[in-house]
Amino acid sequence: QKYFEEVRINYKEIKVYGTPRRLILFIFHIKEKQEDIFQKIKGPAYSIAYNKDLNPQKPALKFAQSQGVNVEDLIVEDTEKGKYIFASKSIIGQPTIDLLSQIFPKIIKSMQFPKSMHWGEKSLRFIRPIRWILALYEKEIIQFNLNGLDSDNITYGHRLLAPQKIKISSTQEYFKKLEKSYVIVDPQIRENMVKTDIEQIIKEIGGEKIINKKQLKEIIYLVEYPNAILGKFDKKYLELPKDVLIEVMRKHQKYFPVFKNKDELLPLFIVIINNSRKYAS
Structure with a gap:
């Protein structure tokens, strides 16, 4: 900004x-263009800009030239330090x-x-x-x-x-x-797509809808055209501590664990692919 x-x-x-x-x-x-602005630029002291006959002297002439204005258009104003000359001009926006x-x-x-x-x-x-x-x-x-x-x-x-x-x-x-061309530019739309896919899969398998928000935010910036697919792993791995499995799936594999309820994992996971489902193996 x-x-x-x-x-x-x-x-x-x-x-x-x-x-x-x-x-x-x-x-x-x-x-379409910049704002036009009005500027007032302070110049030299009045005492050196004009002589006693009120004729502009070299400082006034140089100041007017430097500001692109006619010397006749310079104005005089009182300030805390005495009288000074000023150039006022409009600047047209580009x-x-x-x-x-x-x-x-x-x-x-x-x-x-x-x-x-x-x-x-x-x-x-x-x-x-x-x-x-x-x-x-x-x-x-x-x-x-x-x-x-x-x-x-x-x-x-x-x-x-x-x-x-x-x-x-x-x-x-x-x-x-x-x-x-299969690019969903808005991350909020991609997030909604992912959530809808996950919820549909969980509903079909009878699991509990538990979606980690932090993981979801990360995933949507890894894909341009998100689609969710369901994967599975051998039940024997459920013998491992639940937290270990969840950590591996979420952090390392970028998978969403699937829960039967909040305390029980299923031997399933959901992965978000950056592709069409028909190309998923």
């Missing part, structure tokens, strides 16, 4: 979305798309992660190598270069199910086109 405030770009809302392959910043109802070309590289470079990396011979550090940059203002490409990579109106679908290029002609079609 600070970058937009610094350049006086008004908008209604900013939303941030994330998947394993993409970070998305979506700005809603952004203004087009938003031009400013976004400057802002977006700064936003990307400012992002910090617990672990980051270099790649190739480039100096930028990021959580993973950046493969493409989609940047649009309505239907126009926001032009900039980051680390040798040009922004464009091209993105890509799901890595396995729809890896081809996708041209995004306007911001309004972004979500629909990605969904058709």
Whole structure:
């Protein structure tokens, strides 16, 4: 938000979305240009700016020139330190798309992660190598270069199910086109999909609905097109301490344990795949 405030770009809302392959910043109802502003700039003291005949002297002339105003338009005001001359001027706002070309590289470079990396011979550090940059203002490409990579109106679908290029002609079609290519951009929708799948499986097998919220939040950022499938393991492993089995499944395997009730595990687990169920083995 600070970058937009610094350049006086008004908008209604900013939303941030994330998947394993993409970070998305979506700005809603952004203004077409900066706010116009009125500035009053303090100049030299009146005593040195004008002579006794009220004619402007060199300090006044230089100040007017530096501010791009006519010397006749300078104004005189009383201050705590005496009389000073001021230049008042209106600054017309620049087009938003031009400013976004400057802002977006700064936003990307400012992002910090617990672990980051270099790649190739480039100096930028990021959580993973950046493969493409989609940047649009309505239907126009926001032009900039980051680390040798040009922004464009091209993105890509799901890595396995729809890896081809996708041209995004306007911001309004972004979500629909990605969904058709098996990418659910909104993590809340992915979470709802996972919960619905798990609840349906548990209902079918007669288990108890126990979903670890922390694990759920982690899982939804590991998948772009989530589907739940049921797996099983040998009953003999139920002889191990329940907490050990739960820890292994949740933390190491990223599986959801299946409970008969809150005190009893079943020899089953639910795994969330980043794929269609028909490709699950």
